[in-house]
Amino acid sequence: TQLLEQSPQFLSIQEGENLTVYCNSSSVFSSLQWYRQEPGEGPVLLVTVVTGGEVKKLKRLTFQFGDARKDSSLHITAAQPGDTGLYLCAGAKGQGAQKLVFGQGTRLTINP
Amino acid sequence: DTAVSQTPKYLVTQMGNDKSIKCEQNLGHDTMYWYKQDSKKFLKIMFSYNNKELIINETVPNRFSPKSPDKAHLNLHINSLELGDSAVYFCASSPPGARGVRAHYGYTFGSGTRLTVV
Numbered sequence: 001t002q003l004l005e006q007s008p009q010f011l012s013i014q015e016g017e018n019l020t021v022y023c024n025s026s027s028v029f030s031s032l033q034w035y036r037q038e039p040g041e042g043p044v045l046l047v048t049v050v051t052g053g054e055v056k057k058l059k060r061l062t063f064q065f066g067d068a069r070k071d072s073s074l075h076i077t078a079a080q081p082g083d084t085g086l087y088l089c090a091g092a093k094g095q096g097a098q099k100l101v102f103g104q105g106t107r108l109t110i111n112p
Numbered sequence: 113d114t115a116v117s118q119t120p121k122y123l124v125t126q127m128g129n130d131k132s133i134k135c136e137q138n139l140g141h142d143t144m145y146w147y148k149q150d151s152k153k154f155l156k157i158m159f160s161y162n163n164k165e166l167i168i169n170e171t172v173p174n175r176f177s178p179k180s181p182d183k184a185h186l187n188l189h190i191n192s193l194e195l196g197d198s199a200v201y202f203c204a205s206s207p208p209g210a211r212g213v214r215a216h217y218g219y220t221f222g223s224g225t226r227l228t229v230v
Contacts (some may be wrong), residue, residue: 033218042116042202042221043155086153099145099168100219102155 003027004091004103012109015081021074021106023089030092032065032072033100037086079110115139118203118222125193126230132189133225135203142208143167144186145219146178149200161186193229200224 007022023032031050035043047056049065049072056063060083062075072089086107090100116137125131137144145168146158160168161180175191186203204219 035218037153041223042204043219044221045218048218088155090155099157099160101157105153107153 003093003101004089006087006089006103006106008106009104010107010109012111013079015110015112016078019076019079019108021087021089021108022071023073023103024071025091026070027091027093028069030069032069032092033090034063034072034074035088035090037088037105043088076108079108081110081112084108084110116203116205116220116222118201118225120225121223122226122228124228124230127193127195129193130189130191131193131227132187133201133203133227135186135188135222137184137203137205137220139205139207139220141205141220142183143206144180144183145204145206146186146188147202147204147221149202149224151199155202159186159188190227193227195229198227198229200226 003025005024011019013019031048033048034046036046037043047058047063049056049063052065052067052069054065060077064073076083086105088105089103093099093101118135123131143162145160147155148158149155157170158172159178163183164180177189178186180186202224203222206219207217
């Protein structure tokens with residue numbers, strides 16, 4: 001059973017379009033993070049959201065944490081080929097939130 | 113000036129062999145982790161150490177034994193390798209969190225070790 005469900009799993013769009021990736025769960029997390037992973041490399045942290053309803057912006061990327069802290073979304077405006085990659089959401093769970101549980105990832109391809 | 117470094121990057125070995133993967137971090141973090149990423153890119157935690165003490169041990173076969181000689185190193189030894197062990201193994205580290213939330217500030221991952229058992 002997957003704790004965190006990401007959708008879509010695959011997304012291929014044209015440069016300049018907007019897109020949203022969703023990360024959903026029935027569990028409450030103390031914080032939720034988004035990572036981006038390139039081929040042959042480890043995931044790299046993009047953002048951490050902690051408070052329900054929190055919105056964070058990173059240039060053309062907007063991250064939102066759901067009010068109930070069970071879900072999150074990543075919105076990219078005017079996507080560019082450099083945004084291509086595997087996007088992973090991860091929620092902090094356990095006593096003292098000692099571990100991250102990851103979603104299965106969204107493979108994003110931006111075509112020139 | 114690599115923050116979390118793993119060696120080797122690639123490891124091809126035969127079934128039944130014993131192998132080790134080494135991990136070192138120079139970030140001064142107090143917690144280190146091993147994650148396994150399968151062919152579908154799903155990342156699952158295996159172990160976590162805080163200041164050399166094991167704090168998370170997920171349902172991992174006894175053939176996997178982590179060792180942390182100090183808080184900057186976390187090695188993974190695997191005995192009697194099986195075909196199903198083939199995957200990419202990632203080491204990661206994290207600093208003390210905020211409000212007791214250890215994962216609060218995110219993890220720094222190494223670049224992974226691709227293990228292929230033939």
